[in-house]
Amino acid sequence: MKRLLKIYMEKPELAGIAFLVLLAIVFQVRSGGVFLNLQNLQGILGLLPEMALVAIGVTLLMICGEFDLSVGSVFALTPMTMAVLLEGGMPFIFAFSIGLCVALLIGFVNGYLTIQFNIPSFITTLGMLFVARSITVVISGGFPPLLPNGAIPKWLFTSYVGPGDLIRMSFVWFLAFAILIALLLSRTNFGNWVRATGGFLPAAQSMGIPTKRVKIATFMICSFLAGFAGSIQVMRLGAPLPSIGEGMELQAVAAAVIGGTALTGGIGTILGGIIGATLIRVIDNGLVLSQVDANWFKMALGALTVFAVILNAWLRKKAKSIKVETGK
Template sequence: MVIFTFFALQSSVFRSLSGVANWLDPASTLGIMAVAVALLMIGGHFDLSAGVMTGTTALTVGIVATEFGQHIWVAIAAALVVALAIGFLNGWLVTRTGLPSFIITLGTFLMLQGLNLGLTKLFTGTVSAGGIASAGGYGSAEWVFASRLEVAGVEFRVAILWWVLFTALATWVLLRTRFGNWVFATGGDEVAARNVGVPARRTTITLFMTTAAAAWFVGTTLAVRLTSVQANTGIGQELIYIVAAVIGGCLLTGGFGSAVGASLGALIFGMTQLGIVYLRWDADWFYFFLGVMLLLAVLANRLVRRYAEAARR
């Protein structure tokens, strides 16, 4: 909120409705991922392959739709299958080996990065997959993933709506379902959780698959919106998701956090990214700001948690 006030006071474009629509857009696709990554982090794991997976799914949509000449929905379904398979593989490897998810997903991250480039070149001969708009059924896919809604004369991307929906859904699952309870427990203390009968392994695999499904959704949105996908799409984003989740109050050690928090983290990210542009500051400073915010957020979270625990004693 401080950030909003800061930029709103400095820039009239920022506080105008079309300005809001503008900075909500990057926040929305980031937010969808941040919410899924937050769930995974509450469950005690990281997914470094989440960013590159948005590229993998977007490229799958592009290649299946254009090179194989399939209907767009077939391409989208194929991308979902690919994403869920990668998510399952991540989760299965992590639960089987007991190795830190950081290392396992770093491995899948690098593998996918290579596959994205290699396979794209193999199929299209270039480093991008384009011409998605000419695929059959593109209109309906565009309506679902990339349409614009007009509110008070300003166009908002439909992704914003999806983002709000996913945040609400994730919050409900976390706080009001058995699965949510298991997520907190698995992240809080996996051995203890298993001792009382929580299916910790299944919970972890489901969380990795959820993150992969979110990457599929965002990847599909990118593919349908841009109609052309670069082979390096999504690389570097995985850390931004984690940053958003941490700014939103997720503990790096797991067992604590919220979906709404992660969404707010994404919102702050979107506001800063475009706010800097509106102020005509050099965009190079963006990452500096992000780093400062991350540090402040971690310190603030720690203080708040300590205070809360001390007050209850």
């Protein structure tokens, strides 16, 4: 029993799930049963992948001990690149691929600068936040290009599917990436290196892990996911706005932290990041349905973030103090 309790308390994402269920009940009651109806769920699940994909990348990177503030800008730059190329008549598959390559390149530059010059990734990616946003506006020429009719395979990315058209295809992509990255982190040697690099860098280095390459690869994965997420949003909206994704970098960090990821690296799970992102979406949506002034959203988000960190720290301490025989 004690053992089970300890295991539970060491998994902060479980507390997140419990909170999610609680919130769902509250919102369901407050909104008079609207919250959990098909249309509203469609709305939540349709938007969730965009935020959650960014959160997955940021969570992975934070576990590796680094930080990416440029995801919001990459979220805009990737689809803008794609849209400009599409407008110029390039086939979708190439335009989309080039857009994603731009995201990968930005991830690489973030990682390379951080490691080569040994500066905090907070600074590197803060710079990249402005640089990438600026490029986005510049290549749009001030007038966002219209996506040519029929240029995008909507059936592959944004069409509704599933029973009762509950989810969009983007949700399937999100699930696929979520499972892939979660397995990468927990079941492969690469994941072991990511955790070791973020957990205790000197030990990782002395055991011969190529920590520089691991970090750069993680920066690239994070950036790629942000670019992919932004592309999905633009395909859903039908037009690339240069301003999309603003503020997303901090929401993604909040999602990761709410899900139990430590800022110091080494601790966290992909599932936690996803639950954090879901919580943010649910609060956003639930407050509106409960007819609360939408401006309270950021207040709720802020309070939840701080509360979650305090709770996680407390749970971890408590879990540690529960004595389960580890040896003599």
